[in-house]
Amino acid sequence: MREIKAGIVGAAGYAGGELLRLLLQHPNVSLQFAQSQSQAGKPVSDIHNDLLGELTISFTADASAEVDVIFLCAGHGKAREFLAANPVPSSTKIIDLSQDFRWNESTTGEVVETADKAFVYGLPELQREQIKEAQNIANPGCFATAMQLALLPLAKEGKLLQEVHISGITGSTGAGQALSPTSHFSWRTENVSTYKVMEHQHLREVGRTLKSLQTDEVPAIHFVPYRGPFARGIFITAYMATELSLDEAKQLYSTYYSGHPFTVISEKNPDLKQVVNTNKCVLHLQKHGKMLVVSSLIDNLLKGAAGQAVQNMNLIFGLQETNGLKLKASAF
Amino acid sequence: MREIKAGIVGAAGYAGGELLRLLLQHPNVSLQFAQSQSQAGKPVSDIHNDLLGELTISFTADASAEVDVIFLCAGHGKAREFLAANPVPSSTKIIDLSQDFRWNESTTGEVVETADKAFVYGLPELQREQIKEAQNIANPGCFATAMQLALLPLAKEGKLLQEVHISGITGSTGAGQALSPTSHFSWRTENVSTYKVMEHQHLREVGRTLKSLQTDEVPAIHFVPYRGPFARGIFITAYMATELSLDEAKQLYSTYYSGHPFTVISEKNPDLKQVVNTNKCVLHLQKHGKMLVVSSLIDNLLKGAAGQAVQNMNLIFGLQETNGLKLKASAF
Amino acid sequence: MREIKAGIVGAAGYAGGELLRLLLQHPNVSLQFAQSQSQAGKPVSDIHNDLLGELTISFTADASAEVDVIFLCAGHGKAREFLAANPVPSSTKIIDLSQDFRWNESTTGEVVETADKAFVYGLPELQREQIKEAQNIANPGCFATAMQLALLPLAKEGKLLQEVHISGITGSTGAGQALSPTSHFSWRTENVSTYKVMEHQHLREVGRTLKSLQTDEVPAIHFVPYRGPFARGIFITAYMATELSLDEAKQLYSTYYSGHPFTVISEKNPDLKQVVNTNKCVLHLQKHGKMLVVSSLIDNLLKGAAGQAVQNMNLIFGLQETNGLKLKASAF
């Protein structure tokens, strides 16, 4: 069985931790290092204490060991910095979980070229074939993943013609490990608020994808994001006027996603916990009057981050797309 | 000091319990009975156990004691039933918390007449003067209260001209005391789902109010309601295209609500817990491009139910509107 | 009606905020200042945003305005510092919520004398008469309050003869406003841990009280404190072997607490939320074999801090003990 040597940069954060959990169980991966500037020298299980008894390695300051793939989980802006300071040989694939290489002001195409590296936007349901051939991957944002999976089939068929209205709610892990007033338990428990209303940065990568698919002008997307009192998951609801009937829309979505193992269409009204601790996206369609309503649910740390990164790794290395990603939902 | 004799029908439920808590502390109220069909004979503090040590009465089956005001908390459909079976003398004011008298298919006006009773829709910020003169009150729905307070100033000025998009999230107490799969703790904790998308019944009373204020046709309202993992509170976000600048909108809202003690406009981005366990509504306005975004936050059991009922009682009996309603927020 | 001029030092924290909420509604209090070193100059409602619309004052750096009573909410160690730097005239009562004056190594009595000040330990159910005559009050700790109320009647009768075993769980507000890993929402939600097992600092003030009541030697107290995934409240369970029958114990407790308005004995198995957002302590007694089991529930920020401080203020100034403390439970 193929063994892939992998390293993680920024392994002490939330996305890095999830990646560790996944790679440790992955049948084809041999972890070479878990780098962390802030925690270097400490046992990994001191920080990710659920891993106690499963590994004995410590975080390293160094990330130069030779690997087949390096995952960058260092945070927005830090990926560029890391690559500038630590040249990665072209024989090593890079999968970056930050937004650093997700788009490029000067580019409208699907590949972001930066310095001597070209990054393919790593949404398998958008461009699996390009990912298989990619040298490097820019892993999508969490809200961006949920939104795109809700809209791709429409854009692909040029049916995204009216303004799109999206509301969505995210758990606290989306804000990462850093302590902040809105992630303080006493504040957040039983609480709700909005943030970045109409101005969420993920709209940028969503817009870019939609423009690449649809020749007609892509309509405005209005997005109201909420912070909710839960740790994991994203639930968004998008709606837009369309002439498609509900049956036509369902047909369109099920055709689009037929070969994609992680995106599932639910006939029943879904709830967030059915995707928590999985790499799935669950979609649900309704039609009310002229409005097609699409719900899209993911685990922000898995399909929205570390899980999708592993999915991309599987594709790049020619493995089964689901390897290491058949996860037991936490369910409760 | 004026003493008002009050009785509660359906006092064992959530709204009934909140009303009990409020009336027990109200400086002008003397509680005559707490009726409950299902709990008749049991001490009130056996069901609402936070009241242990504060009262010793038991629930009664009977609700015929003479009172100045009777609150109906029996649930939708039960208010009509109760009044049919238990004639209430016209000298007794009725404040009904169900939707039974909130509108009437054959009526577009502001008063619902049913049998021999006329009910005024009890939203003080809409029609305080009519409430003061009312014989009976139909207390608004919780989501309906939050939405109307977000939209009233615009409709009043005839500025509600473009489609309105609303998302909102409600705590579990909105679903009442009855056990159900979506209020089971193991399911609901850390979970999110939508329900009655685009078809929430409260849109009906909202539409009716807006039509009564604005001569131009009222635009469609699209509403995506979420269930969230928290017990108390409603947070809605409404937006619509408008030519009003942010300053003009703020001016309009602050003028409209200037004499209303419970509706407060926040310059800062608000969070739900600042209204939990209070009778307040906090509003917040933003402008993004052409869109005016209005957040509206209430405690569903207080401003959305029992608190507003007491506010209406205060108005009817000529008391200070805030009597018995200066509540300490739970804050955390 | 008597008007008491009050000031708060350290008003931007959790206990300070609760005190503000209480004093603003208190019928006999006129708030003179809300001091905060870190937030001086900011509107109070910017920090305690539930107070928006209820007050317009800002935090002050200064705490020298003449007042009848000054509450010190500045944190452990800071009360002594404050008093050293800011002489308080002897005509001003001091109520300190920190542990700085709760005991004194050189003292076994009930009054801690420090510098030129004498502090009475402010547990009304222990020594209401001394509090009425006190110049200054050392307000008890939250766990210490719950424990003492569970044990006082036994110690008073010299019946605390066997080792006492206590477990208890506290909400996150007990750890205050400071951001820390164990109060990070992503960590704390759905989580449980222990801390300071067998070594909680509150055992010290509990032991001191018990020694002052019982001539026989006071047995060891073993205490396992848990952190729980909720914001407000403390639930402790104490048990010890005793020859008292359940009826005798109940008689003893109900006699002891008969004149105390906030300590209530429940015949039913209690739950924490029945005291949350109130100044109550609910006690429940069971007997299993030789073991008497006493549960004791309080809101850590009210009966465990700010509420008890107001109760002490009421006693010192000769007011009704319950003034300003008849609070609506949040219940849900």
Add this chain to the structure above:
Amino acid sequence: MREIKAGIVGAAGYAGGELLRLLLQHPNVSLQFAQSQSQAGKPVSDIHNDLLGELTISFTADASAEVDVIFLCAGHGKAREFLAANPVPSSTKIIDLSQDFRWNESTTGEVVETADKAFVYGLPELQREQIKEAQNIANPGCFATAMQLALLPLAKEGKLLQEVHISGITGSTGAGQALSPTSHFSWRTENVSTYKVMEHQHLREVGRTLKSLQTDEVPAIHFVPYRGPFARGIFITAYMATELSLDEAKQLYSTYYSGHPFTVISEKNPDLKQVVNTNKCVLHLQKHGKMLVVSSLIDNLLKGAAGQAVQNMNLIFGLQETNGLKLKASAF
């Protein structure tokens, strides 16, 4: 690779659902049926909706298909009923998750014989060898598992000589799927209560095990169980006087558990979420004065139910003990 045919009786409940999730991913198992009386005919993914897209089978009324192992998840009392009505051939192993065969009044040994069946108590850390040879397994209770793993090494060495004091807290899934007031979200969120104080039924199987290990009389165990506001997990803390030093105790525990893959000793103070969604038990030892304090943490649905059942199945069929049980912790 060996393929084991498995069937589940009572597959629509919480333990049944977890078992389904585990068996679907298990490399050696082929699921033959998922029986449920109440849900027969419905797609499994209609009830366990996280399984949408992963299986298409429906619940059956029938459980007679030939299998190598049958798991009984039907609830206490129902296992005996099922076996009486549905003879299981002796060639089929039975793993019962109820308490029906965990002990026998007339038996002090380690095997419960009932009718024509003999059941071995399925705690691998107690008697792995007997389990390997077992025909049928009585899977331990959840609290019982946590307690025994905390005490086994002491009892094995005859060091359990003083009264044992245990407190513990369980999540809501421990109470199963049935709707009840104490599992209603509005009640349980942010709430705590105790239940079955000193009388929890699991003490029975714990006592039986300890008696089987230690020749000296086993001391009394006092247990205060709490219900907490979280869905998954059990955290217990046991303490008892002992002359063992902390180092001696740690040595004793690490020796005892050295060959056991799921029981891990933590040097750091542990927290519940490090075991949630895993089959692990984390133990932590402290010494305070004469008291040895042992914390023990498990996921009640995995190591406390379905996970341990699969562990037992692995042992019976000669598989690697960890097959299908290397689960990604949910961690947050």
